[in-house]
Amino acid sequence: MRSLYEQHARPLQGYVLQLLGGDVQRAEDVVQETLLRCWRNQQLVGSGQDLRPWLFKVARNLVIDDYRLRRARPKEVDGAAWLEDVLSEADDVDQVLSSLVLVEAFRTLSHAHREVLYETYYTGRSTREVSHVLGIPPGTVKSRLYHAVRKLRLALDVPGAVAEKPAAPAK
Template sequence: MHGYVLQLLGGDLQRAEDVVQETLLRCWRNQQLTGDRGQNLRPWLFKVARNLVIDDYRLRSARPKEVDGTAWLDDVLADTDDVDQVLSALVLAKAFQSLSPAHREVLYETYYTGRSTREVAVVLGIPPGTVKSRLYHAVRNLRQALGVPEPEVSGK
């Protein structure tokens, strides 16, 4: 019976085992295995197995196609077109303008020019601790302006 079901399912071993198991379970629940009934059991088992395969096929064809968990990744990694880039730049520019000049300056020097905290402190003529503080508040305010939720900090 396992070979028969395996052939019906096109070689899908796992599904074949499930169908055979379900067939035997239904046999155990529904049939009397003593006397003359045991001899006529073979055709009944094959018919139940075939019906389970057909039911499974119909169920799978009626449901939407299942996708693996990484399908969303294809959308994320897809190339963005110029319109997306322009819109993102406009939204970011508007959020950037909502920041104070001191915060904009620190963000620009740190992220755009790629300078370290110490280098930004020298360029702007302020202490490194002030650069760190302004950078923290600038990023926080920029997230609020863009509507991005604050990341959760573990350990608090």
């Protein structure tokens, strides 16, 4: 077995690596299985014929069989996948932390902006209803809502939030 490995493992490993797209671990498994099958067929080892074509054919067949097997059954999950699922689940601590961050961001808004946000998002009122409740025109509600959301995004450091344009210099 040792001489079989010393003579054929390196070229076989390179061939199988190409077939598997560089997956070293799977290539080592295929080479090991190929050499083991050759060793089990004692008539091949002692016959004096060149084993390399047979070894390459067996390795290729093993790669094809493995490929077909992987396509036929569901995708395998690695051992760390459960940890990602556990870490991605929101819990009470995440909600509390999010609430604290949101409260701090709300404190950066003016009273008028907080009021419009509250009436629109918390109570679920329409622009016309908010206009009636606050006693301001609907256009003002829309404007305040737009600027409030924009400032809130900046305070929360949301990607894509645009800072206020600086005032144009007087001519």
